[in-house]
Amino acid sequence: MxxxxxxxxxxxxxxxxxxxxxxxxxxxxxxxxxxxxxxxxxxxxxxxxxxxxxxxxxxxxxxxxxxxxxxxxxxxxxxxxxxxxxxxxxxxxxxxxxxxxxxxxxxxxxxxxxxxxxxxxxxxxxxPDDISDFPEYILESNRRLLDIIVNTQLNKVSSL
The missing domain is CATH 2.40.30 (Elongation Factor Tu (Ef-tu); domain 3)
Structure with missing residues (x-):
């Protein structure tokens, strides 16, 4: 740089x-x-x-x-x-x-x-170089769903 x-x-x-x-x-x-x-x-x-x-x-x-x-x-x-x-x-x-x-x-x-x-x-x-092999993880609509799932699960773990 x-x-x-x-x-x-x-x-x-x-x-x-x-x-x-x-x-x-x-x-x-x-x-x-x-x-x-x-x-x-x-x-x-x-x-x-x-x-x-x-x-x-x-x-x-x-x-x-x-x-x-x-x-x-x-x-x-x-x-x-x-x-x-x-x-x-x-x-x-x-x-x-x-x-x-x-x-x-x-x-x-x-x-x-x-x-x-x-x-x-x-x-x-x-x-990652192979990002095109996994488009379902990259598309924004799927990321929102993944984000909701992760946040929900993290809230359950942190409340224990």
Missing amino acids: AEINYPLSIRTVLLSGYSRNQSASFSTTEVRSGALYKKKVAEHQPTIMSASFKFTSDEAMIFQSWFRNKIKMGFLPFNLNLCTEWGKVEYECQFLPDSLLPVSRDQVIWVYSAKILIKNYGPPAYV
Whole structure:
């Protein structure tokens, strides 16, 4: 992980202004007949996130100070909490130079947008690799039922 953290006192990436792209980890070769030939390119492909941030004037000042002084105009990597399929997870990120922080103003709100490289995007260590084999334990409707059962049983044990 990076040594510099995103300032938690200001707003983070907007969920509505957040999209992610990841290249395939393999390539295929077009053939005239027979099956496609597949070749593994890399184990971990870079993940690029298009993000937007909305700040009040005070938050924009804090963000600009952090951007200029802490991460040296976007040159240094930083840690950022992102909402993912696995909940809120901290990733090491870095701004990409080709889209570095275009800014616009929407009345009293400053709107920044950027492309961010997410290093080692994937599930956190506590998520098992074989989670797809047990969907019945993961689905929210079943978790609620499991939560009720566990809480009921724990209350019975604690009252003894």
